[in-house]
Amino acid sequence: MTQDHDGTGGYASPPCMAGEVAPDYFDPLAVDPAQARDVARWRRAERARLRAARQALSVETRRRVGEVLSGHLRDLLEARFGSLRGRVLSAYWPIKGEPxxxxxxGEWHAAGVIVALPVVEVKSAPLAFRRWTPDTKMVRGDWNIPVPPPEADPLFPDIMLAPLMGWDGQGYRLGYxxxxxxxxxxxxxxxxxxxGIGLQxxxxxxxxxxxxxxxxxxxxxxxxxQFPEESRS
Incomplete structure (x- = not known):
């Protein structure tokens, strides 16, 4: 990603068409309606089950999971990218027992990584991303999740972390x-x-x-x- 300045000290808009994707791009006619309903019901039940199991973990277990997972993530990024200085990395603010x-x-920021957080600016539309630093004064966003304020620099990530409720060996994510x-x-x-970031x-x-x-x-x-079991290249 090029990090062109917009002349105001911020960063340029994302070099993709994410902002032009219609909110209704999920085509209900693309699959059998009965099958889609069955999958939707199953996913709701799995979300509830997985969330309850995650919430049942002790504070100490969650802390340990976060530390160990952070080590694996740090190793992955170093092996794939080397230095992350100057890259835009979208993280997330943990909710509901997420790692x-x-x-x-904070470590990435100190190392020169440009850290962003996702923000829901428009319902049922692509995410926006705003720059975060340890000094950022956060505000309440969608679902009361703390997010950087509207005046924070808009960014689009080179690397995106996506918290998982569930996942499979093909690399597919069950979110909220x-x-x-x-x-x-x-x-x-x-x-x-x-x-994807989640529990084994x-x-x-x-x-x-x-x-x-x-x-x-x-x-x-x-x-x-956990690399996907099948190559999609």
Whole structure:
């Protein structure tokens, strides 16, 4: 990604068509309606089950998972990219028992990485991304998730972390059901390097991917780096 300045000290708009993807790009006619309903019901049940299991983990277990997972993620990024200085990396603010990577965000910032956080600016539309630093005064965003304020620099990531509720060996992600990550990735050319972040116990045999689901490049859990089982190149 080129980080062209816009003349105001901010960064240029994303070099992709994410902002032009229609909110209704999920085509209900692309699959059998009965099958789509069955998959949607199954996913709701799995989200509830996986969330309850994650929330049941002790504070100490979550802390340990976050530390171990951060080490695997750090090793993956170093092996693939070498130095991350000057690259834009989208992280996330942890909610609902998600692995906490905030210490790693501070480490990246200190190393010259440009850290961004995703923001829902428009319902049922692709995500926006705003720059984050340890000094950023956060505001409440969608679902009351802390996000950088509107005046923070707009960015688009070279590397995107996507928190997982569940995942499968094909690299498909079960999220919270809003479809924001899929909408964001659907219109990008090129897309960022996408890394799912989740628990090893949240692995599923399949999420029963639908036409709108977009697989991630790889997944990192406390057990290590989980590359998709089948090459998609």
């Amino acid at each position: 906490d990577l905030r210490p790693l965000m 059901g809003g479809g924001y990550f899929d909408r964001t990735l659907a219109g990008c050319a090129p897309c960022p390097f996408t890394i 116990a949240a692995r599923l045999a399949s999420i029963y991917p639908q036409p709108h689901d977009i697989p991630l490049a790889t997944i990192v859990t406390e057990a290590g780096v």
